[in-house]
Amino acid sequence: MTRTAVVIGAGIGGLSAAIGLLRRGWSVTVLERAPEFRPVGAGLVLQANGLRCLDALGVGQAVRDHGRPDVSGGTRRADGRWLARIPAGELERTLGTPALGVHRATLHDLLLGALPDGVVRTGARVTAVTADGEVTYDGPAGPQRISAGLVVGADGIHSVVRRTLWPHAAAPAPIGVRAWRGVTPPWTGDLVVAISWDPGAEFGIVPLTDGRVYWFAAVNAAPTDPDDGVPDRFRRWHDPIPALLAATGTVLRDDLACLDEPLATYVHGRVVLLGDAAHAMTPNLGQGANQALEDAVVLAAVADAPDGLAAYDARRRPRSQQVARASRAIGRFGQQLEHPLAVAARNTAMRLTPPRLALRTMARYAGWRPPAPPSGRL
Template sequence: MDNRTAMPLAVVVGSGIGGLTAAVALHRRGWRVTVLERAASLQPVGAGIGLAPNALRALDVIGLGDEIRALATWQGDGGMRTPGGRWLSRTDAQAAVARFGDPLVPVHRATLIDALASRLPDGAVRTATRATLTDPGCPATGRRAVVTTPDGDIEADLVVGADGINSALRPTLFPAHPRPAYAGFTTWRVVIPAPDRPFAPHETWGRGALWGTQPLKDGRVYAYAAAGAPAGAHAPDDERAELTRRFGTWHDPIPAILAAVAPDQVLRHDVHHLTTPLPAFHRGRTALLGDAAHPMAPTLGQGGNQAIEDGIVLAHHLSPHGDVGAGLAAYSAVRVPRTTGIVRKSARVARLLTLTSAPAVALRETVMTLSRFGPGLALRTFDGIADWRPPQHTYSDRAHQRDDA
């Protein structure tokens, strides 16, 4: 039997950011990895993501951190504004680096997906493949997990559920647990060419609504918006028209961005979160990560960042020839409390977003304005989040070759 056949098999269900991070980290740790993706391709939705210092350090573990840091664009000031354009607070990019050791790097999700996928062996990712967890497995008895696909069953030593907020694996593992609940607001996202006039990165807070604009290294702009709305609501015409009604009179460059958006470029999604944490992020030989484990409101920008952390920590605790049960228990013990705290903090910030009464909005603006006395005051929101550091274990591409030699 050759070494490759002898290597334990990890099956990752879902090829989003968290699933691919876990797949790369497990591969570098020495696992044989198969990624199953139900979509026809790896191309994600056309939106951006802000990679915070905690995620950049996690990506260092798999040799990707510096490649992403090179995509940083923000060198000066940015901050929070009112719809009329008044600055509520300013945040200096260098202050963020000084406090947390790294910048915030906005990238297109496709850029990150491509970078992760390029670090997997040819044939590791199978698209257009629906997967069902038939048996989560049992490390204590040696029973392997079973994933059923249209091409047949796959027996695995480890299954990673990275299948998103509507995860099919989560209710299979924890059928009695509540489903994610509507957070009270919806979001819109667009990526377009940059306006002719330069602008400072900003997040603008109005009455029950928010707009953010971030430049990307490739010359495009990632813009996002959020507003209170009934669950399941849609624009009576198209979502660009809805954005124009809600944000068209806000400060520059928002009107210019809206004018450049085609109706079919706007992505709209209701926000759901799981504020009652799962009892664990694993059962048997099966682990959950990212939105499958801890869906959160995007108000701290940590959903994808926490999925990256999950993938790195999972691989850290799972040696390919070690005790899978003990490794998964260690993973849950570390990740459940950390992500629960961030889910709940994101929910508290979401409540601030949905404020609509004039006195409450005025009080919110007063608190935000306090950060004018120093960017460190605003950055403290991310203390205990952006300053996270991964377990001290860096995986070489050749590590499993040495282990099996």
């Protein structure tokens, strides 16, 4: 395999894969269909596994400088009553590093800044890709073709690469949840980090390092349901939820979907899938970006081995699909649960579960560590 790579998609997973491959001596080109990068998106939580990946890519400290470490938090009811609490620092003591709230645009800018000029080509819409590494795209200068020893499909849940080379794979499936996301201006009021549940509804709060607050709200809804904005029910929930909503300008809305039918392989010839293109999952475990980062560092570590792509598939597919199943189950147990008796049983179980047991369960997913490549570093 020639050590030239084309990465399709300049999101978090695609940029991370490009950084990792460059650090391993590959020649890399990233094709991004957007004509320019804009500070879009909201917040995300980098868990211990994701932060370790960023350390392996050489950008961990820069990200930590722009993130907000975890504080005390837990799970509440809509009226504010606590179902489970985790003291500040307990997550770090369990996993060795805290979770970190960061704006998605901030993380994207840091990853983009870690790449040399000219690696990323914007306005490049991929129109064809073959298993032997031929990529055709429409760019500012018209149709162009590029060949590579490795093609990385990191082009999201509606991946062109997956549709082209995995034509029999199931399309993304709606899960019956509508979500809204927003980021407040700098916040000066009291704040306790929490996920709050009501039958069929959820609200989450994540502080960001610059004083702003990222929040998300979700309710059970079909994609065909009318969209009247964030439901008024959240404005009657416990403080500071009504004030956070009132302070937010731009609100993003999504009808959530995932790859409900797992792929049989992430590899086709010289092409691999990465991130949401391979295993788009629900957000309930907060592992979407973290799993894309895992994909990136594993791919960079093994890609130049004789059986590197098979090793990537063997290492990443079982774990990422396990995380996706767990995230889907958590969603059904938490936000999507509506029957009063089931909700009452769930809340009782939450109150009776010791925090240390809940943290050990979280560590099953966030405790992962990147593999050491042959040279000992990426």
